[in-house]
Amino acid sequence: MTIKKYLVVLGVPSIKKYVFGTDRLKEIRGASAIIEDFIRNRIAEYFRELPQLQIETVFVGGGSGHYIVHAEDKTVKEVFIELEGEFLKKTCGGARLNWGKAEYTKGNYHLALKLAELDATRKLEENPLHAYSQIHNGFIRECDSCGGLIEIKNGKYQYDNRILCDICLEKTKYSSQTRKTFFNNLSEYLNGKGINVKQPDTFEDIGEQADIRKGYVALVYADGNAMGRLIKDIDTQEHFRFFSHTVDNSIKIACHEALNEVFCLDKGQHSKVIPAEILMLGGDDLLVYLTAEKAFAFAIKVAEKFNALTRKEMETKDEGDFFLSKLESKGLTLSLGIAFDKSHTPFSILLDQAEELLAYAKKAGSEDPKSSKFYSPEYIDFHI
Ligand SMILES: [Zn+2]
Missing domain, CATH: 3.30.70.270 (Reverse transcriptase/Diguanylate cyclase domain)
Structure with missing residues (x-):
């Protein structure tokens, strides 16, 4: 060997x-x-x-x-x-x-x-994956969350008065664990600025805090432009490391700063529930659920900050030259989709809409006359 x-x-x-x-x-x-x-x-x-x-x-x-x-x-x-x-x-x-x-x-x-x-x-x-819960014997019923079949063992799966399968029960248990989660990272960042916020319990808690129209929320979905094409041109481990760290870190900082500016700065919101939840953050993806009236301000700030942060990183680090030359010195950009609805609308519907809007935004960006092989300007598409 x-x-x-x-x-x-x-x-x-x-x-x-x-x-x-x-x-x-x-x-x-x-x-x-x-x-x-x-x-x-x-x-x-x-x-x-x-x-x-x-x-x-x-x-x-x-x-x-x-x-x-x-x-x-x-x-x-x-x-x-x-x-x-x-x-x-x-x-x-x-x-x-x-x-x-x-x-x-x-x-x-x-x-x-x-x-x-x-x-x-x-x-x-x-070896394709089929998500399942093992069924041996006992009463079988549907999981109250995912609808999958479960075996009832003396109420072992009870949680919040609901009966859940193993998969969903584990998710629920994990939601309150204290190791690094998206919220913990945000909370640490805000703590550093002397701001304490609490996490919402439900999507309705977020909608409740809408000032202009109670119960109205938005889902912002952002994704990096032309990332796949850039990655295909990377030949060294060092360039790959630089690129992925820059993207991952910049989207995180952009998101935290934008949430702070939109929700905390002007209101001095201390020890209150922050009406936003980061659902996905990492790589070049970002998904944030928040009150409807703040969605545009948040989306625009995230897009501007991400571009500025990635450009700065590329201008200040040696590995950055390789990318700046491909991006015509412009830095990386995001496309964004925003779906607006009421907080009791099933999440899956909102997610489908936001995903579709993101795809429209990407397409529009790539057709923009300013677009080149590796660069597209930021576009936001939305639907109410
Ligand atoms: Zn389930």
């Missing part, structure tokens, strides 16, 4: 189906937290438990990770199959960690990435 360098990519296929397969805020929050905690914290912990393993994390975020592993083929398989199993347990079979690997030599990052992704796709096709 020979030791080689491998690029391993991992991700959670059908992540949205798992996280947003319910209309309850707590379960969505819990599902997000399960994935974030596993990908950002647990995997790093697991690697620390294997000090003999030479592994380098290139990037983690948005439910995915890239690693350079210096090991035998067999060892790489063992390590990631073990993680796969642990993740399946953590989500009670509700979601799966999928991964792929390819040999990596310096300077061929793009090629190795393509091959590793192909390997991951092959694995998934050979």
